Amino acid sequence: MLRRIERLLVDLSIAAVLALGALITANVLLRALFNSGIPDSTVLVAELMVAAVILPLAATTTARAHIAVEVIADRLPARVSDGLIVFGSVFGLLALAPMIWAGWHEALGAIEKGSFFFGELHLPKWPGRVIFLGGMVVCWLRLAVMVVGDLRRMRAGLPLTNTDGAA
Numbered sequence: 001m002l003r004r005i006e007r008l009l010v011d012l013s014i015a016a017v018l019a020l021g022a023l024i025t026a027n028v029l030l031r032a033l034f035n036s037g038i039p040d041s042t043v044l045v046a047e048l049m050v051a052a053v054i055l056p057l058a059a060t061t062t063a064r065a066h067i068a069v070e071v072i073a074d075r076l077p078a079r080v081s082d083g084l085i086v087f088g089s090v091f092g093l094l095a096l097a098p099m100i101w102a103g104w105h106e107a108l109g110a111i112e113k114g115s116f117f118f119g120e121l122h123l124p125k126w127p128g129r130v131i132f133l134g135g136m137v138v139c140w141l142r143l144a145v146m147v148v149g150d151l152r153r154m155r156a157g158l159p160l161t162n163t164d165g166a167a
Helices: 002-034 041-054 057-062 078-113 126-155
Strands: none
Touching: 002 041, 002 057, 002 126, 041 126, 057 126, 078 126
16 A cells, blocks of 8 residues: 555656656746746745655665665664664654654644745645655654564574665
């Protein structure tokens, strides 16, 4: 189930990137050719960027594709390296918790107050806040599932990394 949600979020982030490209291209062409533009394009770009960056985080976490210091970690014994992987995941859970809490309060506040961006279109603020919160929650859930799985593998004596050091 979590993999399906991650796939959906990746697909939505791809759609956001495509929409960003189309929006920026259209805005540049309108400005160059007709001295016009798309109303509130900067707000739309900012909100689409949130989707493009945040939504694929859980899939990135599943692939263990976050930035890592492999120069040092690859030289450590497998058991130590595995311990560092679990430590990093637990640290990630702790680091995401306040972001989820803040995202919850931001999303709830934007919905309750009916906040909107000042501009021609008066776009609501809540969609970007909810997208941020949803992406963070799914990433936190994926990380929690991975920590449990990694701890089980370590207890069973199975390595978390391949022989070449890749996860």
